Amino acid sequence: MTKYKNLLWGLPLAFLVGCASHQQKETWIDTTDAAYSTGVPENRSSVVIYRQADAVNGPAVNIYINGQYSGSLQPNAYRQEIICTQNQKFHADFTKQDVAYHNKSNSGDYYNLPESTVSFFKIVNDGQGRPVLRNVSPEQAAEEMKGIKRQNHTLSRVSSPEKCAQVLKTYNLQASALFKFDRAGYQDMLPKGRQEIEAISSDIRQQKAKVTGVAVVGHTDPEGTPVYNLNLSSQRAATVKRALADSGLNSAVISAEGRGENELRVTDCRKKFPNNAQARQECDQPNRRVEIILHGEK
DSSP states (O other): OHHHHHHHHTSOHHHHHHHHHTOOOOOOOOEEOOOOOOOOOTTOEEEEEEEOTTSOSSSOEEEEETTEEEEEEOSSEEEEEEEOSSSEEEEEEETTSOTTOHHHHHOOEEEOOOTTOEEEEEEEEOSSSOEEEEEEOHHHHHHHTTTOEEEOSSOOOOOOOSSOOEEEEEEEEEHHHHBSTTOOSGGGBOHHHHHHHHHHHHHHHTOSSEEEEEEEEEEOOSSSOHHHHHHHHHHHHHHHHHHHHHTTOOGGGEEEEEOTTSSOSOOOHHHHOTTOHHHHHHHTGGGSEEEEEEEEEO
């Protein structure tokens, strides 16, 4: 009986009302015309997740953070959570569509969030009618959240651990050592790059601290279009993640993301060498890299 009560308690109230009355129609329940909080505790992050009226057609969207239920969003509503900063997994799914909770446990995208800052995610259509979450800037969120109310009709089960993971170590790999030029596939990895990843994997496995996450972040130089560079950096990060998993690391703790040309280490190569492509390529070498960031508890 206890398990049954706990199961019901985790479900949205709108769902329970629908079951009791045998109706499929959802009812708008318990929203507040209130602004999100800008106060964030030290060593924590705050996330605001919102759903615009025309974001995606369908019932309430369940939000999961690290596999834990945060809330259910109907159109024109938002939720806010205080969580740790590193290696946070976000997932969105229509209510009653993940009956076995397989997607909740195994799906989602990982993010490293800025400390003591409010980050924003919006629900969007994935192109196939399903809800997914997209990270947006505070400026975009401020414009799009006008008139959106806070939704309160369910209780969050997201727990913020007393002790959050810290960055234990960062490994920096030059893309020129990892891949053939302008390539990103597993078959395009160079022998030297495979050796470096094997050495990093061995070092991680020997860590005495408790490892809670391994973030793989790809970066490019600014040559080419931003969209192309973002895709290239994402593909390279995914390939390095695969190589780390093949080397013996648990793939469940490895996240991969691409940041394209957004975090350049050298910013003036085009200014220095406007008419010399080879010189720009050499100048940009520090920008073409993959970082492996180890998170854990000391």
